[in-house]
Amino acid sequence: MRHRLVRRRPRRILVRVLTGVAAVCTVFGLGLVACGLQETPGPSISSPVAVNGAPPAPAGGSVAAPIPHSEPVRIEIPVLGVDSELMTLGLDSGGAxxxxxxxxxxxxxxxxxxPGExxxxxxxxxxxxxxxxGVFSKLYELKPGDQVAVHRRDGSTALFRVDDVAEYPKHDFPTKTVYGNIDHAGLRLITCGGxxxxxxHSYLDNIVVYASFVGPATI
Amino acid sequence: MASANSSARTRVLRPWLGAGLAVGGAAVMVTMAGVAGMSLASAQVPTESSVVIPMAVYQSNDGDSSADSSGNNSADSSGNNSADNSGNNSADSSNSSSNGENVYYGKGKGGTGGDPAPAPAPAPAPAPAPQVEVLPAGAVAAGDGSTSPAGYLIGALALTSVGGAAAVAARSARRQRLGRHEA
Incomplete structure (x- = not known):
């Protein structure tokens, strides 16, 4: 009997260790869930406003001359698999x-x-x-050089090239940098982040993608 | 006798060994996850100086240009339209006292007349029409923080792991009981 008891001890210890490991994994998994539920974008986004108050310059390559006015009807971002119709937005009662x-x-x-003007x-x-x-749930994954296509009501497609992706605290949103005048046809894609x-009940940051018009083309 | 006492003591402590290891390990993992989360959060938010300073420079430039143009225009108009030199001097001195950038005009007009008249300040270029007609105020509220299907999936996996851990613990306890009976 004594010999048998001695043989069972290592197994009991093994079971306890396994139980402990399972508990640790559970706690760690719950931590991951808590992090995942926050939909936190990656931390690799730059903040070009740190350089100066002007919007980022177009990335390498040529910038096309602007094209006439025509309202956009659809947006495509191939690298993200985004293909969405576009609705028209105005301002709310608070001016936002x-x-x-x-x-x-x-x-x-x-x-x-x-887009294209x-x-x-x-x-x-x-x-x-x-x-x-959301439609822009992966917007923070865009990188300079990625393409964005906007289909317009006149049948043309305005093709844009991403210049930069920035993340700004909402309480310091650089209105003039994002909405200010530029010397070319540009595009700003905006969503929440941080x-x-x-x-x-709000995200702390906004993610802004700066892009430049490279021509009426198809992708 | 001493070895019998130590074996009895270890037998008493052994059931708590696994639980102690588990709790300690869990505490370490929670601490590590917390520290990782804090470092991620600090990495995401740009530093205050990197955001505020350029904006402050931008606004102060606007303020300077408006102040200069208004100050110069008023000094010129008062000086040119008035026929009395003393009036000019008084007007200029008041301007110079209120705005240090107008000292040059005061010297030119208050002299004996030998100095050439200063060239009129160039009219400020008209501001270009804003390409965005009405600037939206503030940031954009483009998310409600609601969970995505991926979040629900991760939650389900976590609950499954909790159940698995409970099952393992129950099986361990049952085996312990059986082991005692057999012994």
């Missing part, structure tokens, strides 16, 4: 930009130039909404 009522579609701010065209979309990933403040 309206946002689309759902995760889809994205919206074009009608107070700004149309001289100046910064502005398109906003949700990162998430009502339990669904940590989510559950008390304020």
């Amino acid at each position: 930009m309206q946002v689309p009522p759902g995760a889809y579609p994205a919206g074009w701010y009608k107070g700004a130039p149309t 001289l100046g910064p065209a502005i398109i906003a979309g949700h990162i998430n909404w009502n339990g669904h990933a 940590d989510f403040d559950s008390d304020a």
